[in-house]
Amino acid sequence: MTRAASPPGAASLEQPAPAGKNTTGTARIAGVGTATSEQSYSQAEVLDLFAITDPKVRSVFLNSAIERRFLAVPPRGADGTPRAEAQGELLAKHKRLALDMGARAVRACLADSGLDLADIDYLCCVTTTGFLTPGLSAHLMRAMGMRSGTSRVDVVGMGCNAGLNALNATAGWAVANPGKVAVMLCTEACSAAYVIDSTLRTAVVNSLFGDGAAAVALVADPPDAAHGPPVVAPDPGSPRILGFASHLISEAIDAMRYDWDDGQGKFSFYLDPNVPYVVGANAEQVVDRLLGAAGLRRSDVRHWLVHSGGKKVIDAVRINLGLTRHDVRHTTGVLRDYGNLSSSSFLFSYERLLTERAARPGDHGVLMTMGPGSTIETALVQW
Numbered sequence: 001m002t003r004a005a006s007p008p009g010a011a012s013l014e015q016p017a018p019a020g021k022n023t024t025g026t027a028r029i030a031g032v033g034t035a036t037s038e039q040s041y042s043q044a045e046v047l048d049l050f051a052i053t054d055p056k057v058r059s060v061f062l063n064s065a066i067e068r069r070f071l072a073v074p075p076r077g078a079d080g081t082p083r084a085e086a087q088g089e090l091l092a093k094h095k096r097l098a099l100d101m102g103a104r105a106v107r108a109c110l111a112d113s114g115l116d117l118a119d120i121d122y123l124c125c126v127t128t129t130g131f132l133t134p135g136l137s138a139h140l141m142r143a144m145g146m147r148s149g150t151s152r153v154d155v156v157g158m159g160c161n162a163g164l165n166a167l168n169a170t171a172g173w174a175v176a177n178p179g180k181v182a183v184m185l186c187t188e189a190c191s192a193a194y195v196i197d198s199t200l201r202t203a204v205v206n207s208l209f210g211d212g213a214a215a216v217a218l219v220a221d222p223p224d225a226a227h228g229p230p231v232v233a234p235d236p237g238s239p240r241i242l243g244f245a246s247h248l249i250s251e252a253i254d255a256m257r258y259d260w261d262d263g264q265g266k267f268s269f270y271l272d273p274n275v276p277y278v279v280g281a282n283a284e285q286v287v288d289r290l291l292g293a294a295g296l297r298r299s300d301v302r303h304w305l306v307h308s309g310g311k312k313v314i315d316a317v318r319i320n321l322g323l324t325r326h327d328v329r330h331t332t333g334v335l336r337d338y339g340n341l342s343s344s345s346f347l348f349s350y351e352r353l354l355t356e357r358a359a360r361p362g363d364h365g366v367l368m369t370m371g372p373g374s375t376i377e378t379a380l381v382q383w
Helices: 043-049 055-062 087-113 136-144 162-176 200-206 275-292 311-321 329-338 342-356
Strands: 027-035 040-042 068-070 120-127 151-156 181-188 212-220 240-248 256-261 266-271 301-306 364-371 375-382
Touching (some): 027 087, 027 162, 040 043, 043 055, 055 200, 068 329, 087 120, 087 181, 087 266, 120 136, 120 342, 136 151, 162 181, 162 212, 162 240, 162 342, 162 364, 162 375, 181 342, 200 266, 212 342, 240 275, 275 311, 275 364, 275 375, 301 342, 311 364
Parallel strands (some): 120 151, 120 181, 301 364
Antiparallel strands (some): 027 240, 040 068, 181 212, 256 266, 364 375
């Protein structure tokens, strides 16, 4: 099989090749690994920790379909409650957490793939919860002792959808370098992106996000043309990435955004209340475009791994796509146990699917992420 060339932004999908010829190869997901920050809290524990008594705010937290989240709470002040952290402290927290979680996720991914640190040829790091120069990839390479010749790229500030944007680029690198190992890491220290105040605007955000990191290793099937032996031969049982499709909802560009809060002296994330309905209303067209390019229908898809954006977002996507609650069980389970993990959420769901051992050879799966832009990103995989 070979992957036909597609115009920029279009889904890139496999097309039949001449018998016995594989001219470009296909990227496969060789392994996955996840990590979180150290301490988890129930929603009630978070409310009590920050001494939040407003009944409206408490209702937002307690009706979120989230039971626990991993968070790195601020140091306690003189009154015993966590004190406000300045923007500089939050950036330092982001660096510390993102590197720690990221390194552990990469190691878990390599162990799952049967690979070593020295096997990594390309590293793509994704984060939205802080900013570093040099980028997180450079800091991670030094901290983990990666080879200095490893190619790297950083995807910063794209939001919850960014994992699939980066997976697209990483898969492209893997196909262009068959047999070599490409690792994509999403590491989100959401504890470093909080503003603590009494408004409902921040209550929605503060009730939702948690700390988490996830990494995947990709290796492309070597083409038939002989260019020397591949560095790593991919496991034929791992899912192939068949293509991608994107959809930018430009009229909702301000629905999810970071604003600078002069009163707080830090960035504050904003979520428009209509986000679930906007995302839900646009989910069908991008999914149908993804599947249509492969000659598939929604009924042909056995596995749906949707970003754990929040209860209303998941419900809106599920209803608009005609999915069952069972179809999104991994998504709702990740939301329940971790909250919204931003760009890494869908890989936590993917890991749960693998643990369940429900995927069979020939099964198709759709990965879907949603985030600022407003954007819906999708990918089609096959076991």
